[in-house]
Amino acid sequence: MSSEQLTLADSIRKVHQDLRRDVHQTPEAAESIWNAHVANFDKLNEYAQSMRQLAEHHWADKAHGQTRLTWCYQTIKDYFHGKDISGLQRRRARDQRKQITHEICSNCQIRIEHGIQKPRVLDVGSCYNAFSQYEDLETVAIDIAPADKSVHRIDFLRTPQPPLICTHSFDTIVFSLVLDYLPTCGQRLSACLIAHQLLTCFGLLLIVEPDSSLRGNRQAAWRQALESIGFGLVSCVKATNLHCMAFRKLSLSNEMNVNDCTRIAQLLNIPQDDESLETDRQSVDIDQKLFDELPFFVD
């Protein structure tokens, strides 16, 4: 790893560690810690620039054309515009054959019948708006720390924010390396519930997570959590150092009581949630490797 890359990875890691440490120390203040974090523009701007540099100049060089970005793009294309028949149509036909009915609103019914030409994508935690290169997608990019002027400075945990971000209006929502940034399971669940609210019927939720987050059987637990709140698994790819998961929205609403929320949130646990500060310091090596290796090759 070059010394520039080390410095960049270091500054990113420090932001993650500080946030986690503060929340570990006073979990009851998690919300106000998060709000202070989002308001710390200097720290976030530095993070944004480092992240962009790493992603565009270091990871991209190693990716040989196959990245988390291309996985997302290909999954969206296959789902909405499959070569012979789209994934969406194929799944609906299969549901019909098996006599499984899912709720669908009349607007979405009509849109799907006409074919969704240019899927509307919300890239959450976009950083530098990498999806803007795909002209056949209509992308809205948001981040608490934008690294490009086309990215809107918005905290996803505070959406919807009409008119830009309305409920039931996106065909795809992307969480690429974003859920593990959130320091609590409760925030991860909130993000997934908001995504459910913002997606159109049968819309896609794409989740990319570092391997370190979904080690062990966590991937199955995450799937269970997503299924409990009204999503169905579309595909799942284990790549070197990354897990990529695609879900489709299968229900119109997902009302839950507090007990359900607590139980489901626990499923969205990552190893860093349980680690003491000492272990967190030890995990630097793992993170370092992670940030060095993120561009992936499919196994």
Ligand SMILES: C[S@@+](CC[C@H](N)C(=O)[O-])C[C@H]1O[C@@H](n2cnc3c(N)ncnc32)[C@H](O)[C@@H]1O
């Ligand atoms: C590790 S970076 C990933 C950037 C990009 N998605 C990628 O895959 O290269 C995580 C990004 O998520 C953003 N982020 C974290 N929580 C967010 C939230 N609640 N709302 C919007 N952006 C958020 C961070 O500011 C950061 O830019």
